[in-house]
Amino acid sequence: GRIIHLADYRRTDFVLERVDLTFELDPTETRVEARLIFHRREGADPAAPLVLDGDELTLAGLLFDQVEMEPSRYDATPDSLTIRDLPASEPFEITITTVINPEANTQLMGLYRTNGVYCTQCEAEGFRRITYFPDRPDVLAVYTVNIIADKASCPLLLSNGNFLGGAGYGEGKHFAAWFDPHPKPSYLFALVAGDLGVVEDTFVTMSGREVALRIYVEHGKEPRAAYAMDALKRSMRWDEEAFGCEYDLDIFMVVAVSDFNMGAMENKGLNVFNDKYVLADPETATDQDYANIEAIIAHEYFHNWTGNRVTCRDWFQLCLKEGLTVYRDHEFSADQRSRAVKRIAEVRHLKSEQFPEDAGPLAHPVRPVKYREINNFYTTTVYEKGSEVTRMIATLVGRETFRKGMDLYFERHDGDAATIEDFVKCFEAASGRDLTQFSLWYHQAGTPLVTVSSAYDAGKGVLTLSLEQTIPPTPGQAVKEPMHIPLRFGLLLADGSEAVPSAVEGAEVTGDVLHLTARRQTVTFSGIASRPVVSLNRGFSAPINLHFEQAPADLAHIARNDSDLFARWQALTDLALPNLVAAARNARAGTPVEPDAMLADTLLAIAADETLEPAFRAQALALPSESDIARELASNNDPDAIRAGREAVFAFVAGRDPAVFAALTERHRTEGPFAPDAASAGRRALRNAALAYLAVAEGTPARAAGAFAAADNMTDLSAALGVLAHRFPDAPETAEALEAFRARFADNALVLDKWFSIQATIPGAGALDRVKRLMGSPHFTMANPNRVRALVGTFAFANPTGFNRADGAGYRFLAEQILAIDPKNPQLAARILTAMRSWRALEEVRADHALNALRSISNAGKLSSDVADIVERMLK
Numbered sequence: 001g002r003i004i005h006l007a008d009y010r011r012t013d014f015v016l017e018r019v020d021l022t023f024e025l026d027p028t029e030t031r032v033e034a035r036l037i038f039h040r041r042e043g044a045d046p047a048a049p050l051v052l053d054g055d056e057l058t059l060a061g062l063l064f065d066q067v068e069m070e071p072s073r074y075d076a077t078p079d080s081l082t083i084r085d086l087p088a089s090e091p092f093e094i095t096i097t098t099v100i101n102p103e104a105n106t107q108l109m110g111l112y113r114t115n116g117v118y119c120t121q122c123e124a125e126g127f128r129r130i131t132y133f134p135d136r137p138d139v140l141a142v143y144t145v146n147i148i149a150d151k152a153s154c155p156l157l158l159s160n161g162n163f164l165g166g167a168g169y170g171e172g173k174h175f176a177a178w179f180d181p182h183p184k185p186s187y188l189f190a191l192v193a194g195d196l197g198v199v200e201d202t203f204v205t206m207s208g209r210e211v212a213l214r215i216y217v218e219h220g221k222e223p224r225a226a227y228a229m230d231a232l233k234r235s236m237r238w239d240e241e242a243f244g245c246e247y248d249l250d251i252f253m254v255v256a257v258s259d260f261n262m263g264a265m266e267n268k269g270l271n272v273f274n275d276k277y278v279l280a281d282p283e284t285a286t287d288q289d290y291a292n293i294e295a296i297i298a299h300e301y302f303h304n305w306t307g308n309r310v311t312c313r314d315w316f317q318l319c320l321k322e323g324l325t326v327y328r329d330h331e332f333s334a335d336q337r338s339r340a341v342k343r344i345a346e347v348r349h350l351k352s353e354q355f356p357e358d359a360g361p362l363a364h365p366v367r368p369v370k371y372r373e374i375n376n377f378y379t380t381t382v383y384e385k386g387s388e389v390t391r392m393i394a395t396l397v398g399r400e401t402f403r404k405g406m407d408l409y410f411e412r413h414d415g416d417a418a419t420i421e422d423f424v425k426c427f428e429a430a431s432g433r434d435l436t437q438f439s440l441w442y443h444q445a446g447t448p449l450v451t452v453s454s455a456y457d458a459g460k461g462v463l464t465l466s467l468e469q470t471i472p473p474t475p476g477q478a479v480k481e482p483m484h485i486p487l488r489f490g491l492l493l494a495d496g497s498e499a500v501p502s503a504v505e506g507a508e509v510t511g512d513v514l515h516l517t518a519r520r521q522t523v524t525f526s527g528i529a530s531r532p533v534v535s536l537n538r539g540f541s542a543p544i545n546l547h548f549e550q551a552p553a554d555l556a557h558i559a560r561n562d563s564d565l566f567a568r569w570q571a572l573t574d575l576a577l578p579n580l581v582a583a584a585r586n587a588r589a590g591t592p593v594e595p596d597a598m599l600a601d602t603l604l605a606i607a608a609d610e611t612l613e614p615a616f617r618a619q620a621l622a623l624p625s626e627s628d629i630a631r632e633l634a635s636n637n638d639p640d641a642i643r644a645g646r647e648a649v650f651a652f653v654a655g656r657d658p659a660v661f662a663a664l665t666e667r668h669r670t671e672g673p674f675a676p677d678a679a680s681a682g683r684r685a686l687r688n689a690a691l692a693y694l695a696v697a698e699g700t701p702a703r704a705a706g707a708f709a710a711a712d713n714m715t716d717l718s719a720a721l722g723v724l725a726h727r728f729p730d731a732p733e734t735a736e737a738l739e740a741f742r743a744r745f746a747d748n749a750l751v752l753d754k755w756f757s758i759q760a761t762i763p764g765a766g767a768l769d770r771v772k773r774l775m776g777s778p779h780f781t782m783a784n785p786n787r788v789r790a791l792v793g794t795f796a797f798a799n800p801t802g803f804n805r806a807d808g809a810g811y812r813f814l815a816e817q818i819l820a821i822d823p824k825n826p827q828l829a830a831r832i833l834t835a836m837r838s839w840r841a842l843e844e845v846r847a848d849h850a851l852n853a854l855r856s857i858s859n860a861g862k863l864s865s866d867v868a869d870i871v872e873r874m875l876k
């Protein structure tokens with residue numbers, strides 16, 4: 001594929017007024033008739049042809065104003081339809097017939113079949129696999145959709161908007177018509193047809209309109225959709241209260257399907273979901289599953305305003321809808337659960353996924369300026385860093401002004417396709433603040449590094465902070481400008497209270513935010529009576545790497561006393577990381593690891609502190625991961641040494657005072673029927689964190705086997721199984737538990753995915769053979785994306801020692817799998833391949849093997865543009 005540049009953007013020559021689609025569904029020969037009414041845009045070249053996008057299409061008929069078109073006036077290829085000699089100004093109608101094969105569509109883009117159900121996925125460029133169309137987000141039109149299908153196999157016929165009517169249609173068929181009054185781009189089109197069960201409810205909006213809510217799932221799974229329905233209603237209410245956003249159709253539908261390339265899709269009025277993010281009950285779903293369902297139901301629902309009512313002008317603006325909507329779903333979950341714990345989980349995720357992306361060959365700005373394959377830009381940078389950038393705007397302008405800016409955004413751009421510049425202008429107008437420098441966050445890739453040192457002059461009562469920001473070079477961006485970095489801070493005194501400076505010089509300070517805007521800044525705080533401990537970047541107000549040499553005792557002070565729970569967790573991490581890095585270096589050098597008692601004691605004190613919420617204590621007990629340590633080491637990484645070092649520290653903490661952990665597993669039992677609320681989930685998380693330490697302290701599988709036997713919910717069951725499998729992979733108890741788990745859930749695909757994932761993450765050199773063996777299991781299939789991700793994806797992404805075997809066998813295995821998946825499902829292949837994005841940070845033997853594996857992919861001949869794009873960028 002060729003490279004698309006933002007700079008080349010121009011509007012279409014033709015305006016699309018209306019779309020009328022008729023589908024005659026058939027598993028292998030679906031007929032699609034598209035009646036499109038266009039007119040030439042004022043001022044456009046009167047001779048310009050109409051060029052429509054296609055992808056693997058064959059034209060079966062073409063009418064101009066209802067009359068067959070002379071072949072001399074058009075050219076049709078599988079990927080475009082060009083029509084010439086069109087009217088200069090008056091509207092005209094083009095009727096296009098295509099015949100497509102949903103059954104053969106293994107890419108899961110366009111119209112495809114999943115478990116006998118017809119379903120569509122059009123974002124980003126799937127609509128062009130259905131019919132020839134101006135398939136770009138700035139072409140908005142009103143759609144009518146007619147669906148004709150077999151009545152017995154497809155009692156249900158769904159599309160966007162409101163139901164118009166339906167009736168019988170000849171021998172054994174029926175039809176239904178839908179009308180969506182809201183102009184929309186083609187990527188938001190959806191059609192679903194099949195035989196599904198339904199859960200129904202209603203929602204009364206803020207202006208008193210009743211909306212029908214329907215969640216469609218496979219027959220028999222209806223009870224497992226109750227939590228999703230509850231989350232949906234809470235999302236609808238929250239969006240009204242937090243942003244004044246009211247739902248705008250008579251009906252809102254969610255359909256859960258088992259074959260889906262990503263999490264879910266926000267099609268107007270008809271969201272399609274990976275069933276993993278809809279189905280839950282205590283027996284089969286973990287607390288994390290419940291939290292994910294809540295977040296993703298909310299996310300897709302929130303897109304109704306941020307994405308659908310206001311959409312993107314072009315795909316370079318993807319973060320306009322994604323970063324903003326992630327920010328909104330984060331805020332929703334924070335309001336529904338514990339804000340601090342939610343923030344910790346977000347930052348963990350950001351650091352373990354987005355920071356490596358930003359530090360490697362796939363780094364790109366939140367708002368990129370070029371792409372080869374847009375599917376590869378649905379990244380953690382666009383989503384999660386995009387959300388952080390939105391959060392920083394809220395931090396800079398303040399909560400109320402942020403809301404005013406959002407109101408202005410909807411006022412100015414409702415019904416429009418907008419840009420990031422449009423978005424930022426709304427907050428400039430609402431706040432009066434110039435956001436020009438701030439906007440660099442959208443344009444400069446790479447995680448800024450902020451280096452800080454502090455000095456306290458007791459005689460003068462002055463604290464001096466010296467700050468310096470550097471932004472590392474990233475592909476295509478060697479030199480960076482200094483950014484506007486908002487740092488929340490506090491000056492913690494020995495008694496836990498906070499110093500209030502009488503004056504601050506050298507930086508703008510608004511409330512508790514210090515604005516770092518220059519490359520170097522020296523900031524003085526006067527009137528500070530005793531030496532404070534500086535708590536910086538509270539709440540992770542800026543997505544940066546912070547290097548601030550603070551004494552372990554100061555970090556421990558923050559960890560125990562900060563008023564900001566996030567900062568307490570961050571301080572614990574900062575206390576732990578140098579230990580873990582030193583441990584990894586020692587392990588590599590073959591010298592003994594000497595963990596720090598201060599770290600262990602601080603962790604234990606927080607674990608045992610009953611004044612703190614259990615979910616927070618569970619987060620505190622989770623030491624930085626192997627990938628966190630790898631990131632800290634930055635280069636020449638040996639995953640085996642990293643793990644060995646981390647294990648030594650973990651064992652040290654475990655053995656320091658096992659009674660603390662034993663007490664936690666006793667004290668935090670959840671009594672009574674299972675409840676998925678955040679408080680109950682937090683208690684389970686704390687107990688299971690304690691169980692992991694206890695298992696190591698005791699050195700036997702007995703306790704985990706007991707927990708496995710006693711578990712009455714999937715959270716505890718899978719946690720116990722994880723401890724058994726990861727700590728005692730060869731114990732008979734583990735084999736028994738794995739087999740019991742498999743047998744009990746053999747007919748539940750989502751739970752089997754957990755069974756695969758737990759085994760795919762068993763560390764060590766034996767992992768690859770285990771994964772290969774599991775691929776031979778009758779439960780394994782390459783046809784289901786969730787299953788492939790659960791086994792192959794999890795192995796590559798989440799098993800550092802198993803995947804990064806020193807002999808390179810893990811990389812060669814992955815290369816083979818990518819080449820096997822790519823011809824069928826390029827998006828899935830490309831996504832899993834990104835597991836190798838940090839290969840250049842490996843020590844040279846592994847890096848060399850990784851390079852060869854990547855070259856073997858690159859040299860393999862016919863690659864999809866998805867995989868070709870990723871592999872070429874990783875090799876650059």
Ligand code: B3K
Pocket residue numbers: 123124262264265266299300303322375378
């Ligand atoms: N907008 C979709 C993602 C579409 C991905 C296309 N390759 C889901 C979401 O972000 O809500």
Ligand code: ZN
Pocket residue numbers: 299303321322325
């Ligand atoms: Zn989204």
